[in-house]
Amino acid sequence: MRILILNGSPHPDGATADMVAAFEKGAKEAGHDVVTFSVARMNVKGCLGCEYCHNKGEGKCVQQDDMQRLYPAFFSADMVVFASPIYYFTFSAQLQAVIHRTYAFGIPKNVKQTALILSSGDAFVYGPAITQYYQSIVEYWGVKNAGIFTANGDKNKSEEKRQELYTFGKNLKEEIA
Numbered sequence: 005m006r007i008l009i010l011n012g013s014p015h016p017d018g019a020t021a022d023m024v025a026a027f028e029k030g031a032k033e034a035g036h037d038v039v040t041f042s043v044a045r046m047n048v049k050g051c052l053g054c055e056y057c058h059n060k061g062e063g064k065c066v067q068q069d070d071m072q073r074l075y076p077a078f079f080s081a082d083m084v085v086f087a088s089p090i091y092y093f094t095f096s097a098q099l100q101a102v103i104h105r106t107y108a109f110g111i112p113k114n115v116k117q118t119a120l121i122l123s124s125g126d127a128f129v130y131g132p133a134i135t136q137y138y139q140s141i142v143e144y145w146g147v148k149n150a151g152i153f154t155a156n157g158d159k160n161k162s163e164e165k166r167q168e169l170y171t172f173g174k175n176l177k178e179e180i181a
């Protein structure tokens with residue numbers, strides 16, 4: 005299965021990246037084809053709301069930035085994993101920009117499942133991110149939620165979380181129950 009991971013943290017050695025790396029290791033060992041984009045290090049601008057994509061553009065975005073590298077990755081993915089630090093109770097602005105820019109194509113046809121990885125300072129801060137994930141991704145795309153993983157405080161960069169994410173990746177199945 006082809007897995008696209010979008011990491012919205014600007015920290016290459018941060019807590020989100022730590023969980024992503026553990027998941028990636030497990031998924032690769034299980035034979036999956038995994039590609040990770042550190043979207044906070046990419047040049048992805050916010051949606052202009054110009055509707056070019058829905059009018060003249062036939063699903064293509066008018067903005068020629070790094071999102072043009074991500075569009076093909078969405079189209080070829082069987083699974084998309086959204087990973088982000090919690091910023092003000094939701095996704096980082098950089099990951100949010102990527103999500104908004106999927107407006108151009110709407111629903112990626114091959115994606116059958118998604119997962120969510122979140123890191124935060126405090127506990128009990130995940131409500132808005134999880135609500136958005138369910139409503140604008142899982143329900144809108146009509147896909148299965150394969151798992152939601154969170155780490156806060158001492159659990160960030162912990163062996164316990166690494167093991168959890170590794171096991172999740174290692175046991176991933178293409179078939180959805």
Ligand SMILES: Cc1cc2nc3c(=O)[nH]c(=O)nc-3n(C[C@H](O)[C@H](O)[C@H](O)COP(=O)(O)O)c2cc1C
Pocket residue numbers: 013014015017018019020021088089090091092093094123124125126127129160
């Ligand atoms: C701009 C900003 C906003 C943040 N907002 C929250 C928040 O609302 N709740 C929280 O628990 N942590 C918040 N944090 C802390 C981060 O979520 C936390 O440090 C996280 O582990 C960072 O992950 P990273 O190392 O992958 O970047 C915020 C951090 C920053 C820089």
